[in-house]
Amino acid sequence: MTRIVAGSAKGRTLAVPKSGTRPTSERVREALFSRLEHMNVLAGAQVLDLYAGTGALGLEALSRGASSATLVERGTPAARVAAANVRSTGLNARVVAADARTFVSARRGDFLGGEFDLVFLDPPYDVSEREMSEVLAALEAWIGPDALVVVERSTRAPAPAWPRFLDLEDRRTWGETAVYFAGPPAAAQYSHPAGVAGHEAASPGRGSL
Numbered sequence: 001m002t003r004i005v006a007g008s009a010k011g012r013t014l015a016v017p018k019s020g021t022r023p024t025s026e027r028v029r030e031a032l033f034s035r036l037e038h039m040n041v042l043a044g045a046q047v048l049d050l051y052a053g054t055g056a057l058g059l060e061a062l063s064r065g066a067s068s069a070t071l072v073e074r075g076t077p078a079a080r081v082a083a084a085n086v087r088s089t090g091l092n093a094r095v096v097a098a099d100a101r102t103f104v105s106a107r108r109g110d111f112l113g114g115e116f117d118l119v120f121l122d123p124p125y126d127v128s129e130r131e132m133s134e135v136l137a138a139l140e141a142w143i144g145p146d147a148l149v150v151v152e153r154s155t156r157a158p159a160p161a162w163p164r165f166l167d168l169e170d171r172r173t174w175g176e177t178a179v180y181f182a183g184p185p186a187a188a189q190y191s192h193p194a195g196v197a198g199h200e201a202a203s204p205g206r207g208s209l
Helices: 026-038 056-063 076-089 100-105 129-141
Strands: 046-050 068-072 093-096 116-121 143-154 167-174 177-183
Touching: 026 056, 026 143, 026 167, 026 177, 046 056, 046 100, 056 068, 056 076, 056 093, 056 116, 076 093, 100 129, 116 129, 129 143
Parallel strands: 046 068, 046 116, 068 093, 116 143
Antiparallel strands: 143 177, 167 177
């Protein structure tokens, strides 16, 4: 069972497709959002949730104070489930049934929203590193100067290849999950080389512990 962990929709159960998605575990989601709250990036944020699956990350952000979320999911069954979860929670999200790479590679002017403040990338583990690099590179037109990009991968996968406009701020590991936090250099105020090793690497920038 997947639930909203905290906030205005705390305890709401989220539907999960029978197959084809890998929802972030409740334990990892709780740790991740505790970190995001410490970084002060949730209140009023416009959120982009790529490879959204059930929409759990975007909906959790809304429950904790984000203002809007766009959930992008290519799998038709999963997109339908995400839409059902939006309706059941009553949160301010829209679901886009599209491939993440196609969505971010489209013309920015075709999207009627503003810049995103918080971007989640939680792809299936079998998504290639090349696709990840292409999606990250295409985000430049979509994010604001203080944006935060959060990438979730298996600890066995290589670290993301960060484009020039994103600096790695932090890396956390929770069980078999590695979570990377990156932002534009002006927001990060500090950068690590791509592929920082170890349990965690916190910058002295926003909300460091």
